[in-house]
Amino acid sequence: MRILLVEDDPVLREVMRLSLRDAGHRVDEAGTLEQAAHYWHVQPFDAVLLDLNLPQNATPDSPLANGLSLLREARARGDRTPVLVLTARNRTDERIAGLDAGADDYLGKPFELAEVEARLRALARRTAGTDDFSEIGRLSLDRKARRFAVDGALLELPAREFEVLWELMTPPGRVVSKRSLSDKLSDFSESLGDNALEAFISRLRKKLVGSGARIRTLRGLGYALERGMDT
Template sequence: MHVLLVEDDSTLADGISRILKSHGMAVDVVDNGSDADSILQHAEIAVMILDIGLPGIDGFEVVRRLRARGSHLPVLLLTARDAIQDRVHGLELGADDYLVKPFATPELVARLKALVRRSNPKPVEWRVGGLSLDTFTKRVRINDQPVELSVREWAVLEYLIQQASRVVSKQQIIDAILPWGEELTLNAVEVYVSRIRLKISGAGVVIRTIRGFGYMLEKEVP
């Protein structure tokens, strides 16, 4: 796994680099935003660890330029700033996660691996009754006939089918489908579930409301 580490504190950068290399990762280290921006335009990188407070262009601007180029490279922000608005701003610009200094190195390694896994998902097709959901093509079919869903409806259905025959709460659905910094109300979840029920009718699948607990998707019993 090839990591780009952008950190102007040489002692911290050296420590992080040694730890990542001990986990079998290849690490490139730069100490300013301009060099990072240049490398990102031509190098094959799996994930970037990015400090916010950098000389020259800061971490926010590095992320902004990266996303403006259409790159989906996973970005983990490192910051010593405690203000929640700084973290939210970075996530809104397109960063995927953040750690506040000081941090535990096992957590850093675990978060990096998780970001890379999520950025390279394996295609999976889920089937319950006559309902099929393809995570690669982002298509839903009922008995091989396509069903049109909105982005949020897709996300809710994907989580429910992954948890088929298990009861999940509205809050669990929200936590599973929303990226950092976004909000969704419990009432909105009810609306999405109601719409999905209408769209998948006839698939031999039912989304049951378990009062006081949440929802459960399962194969319909004749």
């Protein structure tokens, strides 16, 4: 997933960024409301992690007073990106306000990083309409364990190839454009070009031989993972 992390505490933001990247996600960080609003306008995300107490850092006439106003502005323009809000643990009023403004879930501080990842997975499944387990041919994906297997045997993949196959299998059969794949596998500090993406696809095709699944190229549209003949 490509995630927008909106948190003004630089230490917590860095810890969360590293944890999410270790889990295989692409993370764009915003420490101010204005930076977050800009990123959210110019780039589609799979999920947003939003601190409601983010302070204003703009001119006095800025419409963004806190994280809640950022969320309301996004929902008002029709943006339905799943949002997990971060709140003070004992502030019930914050949680209610966040949910009323359009948040999909909330998490009180302090929290366990493993719970952040679990809640993001749940939001992604709900949005994509997928289950924890997907299968096509003899290729399977266990999303909780973040594990691909062929006939039950672990399919080991480098990080980027893993991310490409994950997107193509969420769910299998749907067409995923090159632009969408590149966006999900990039962040504002590192962009994935077409040549690199095609190289990942080529290597994956070789590794999927005999799995009963294949990656099909649909010219002008993108790629789809579908059931294929074993070779």
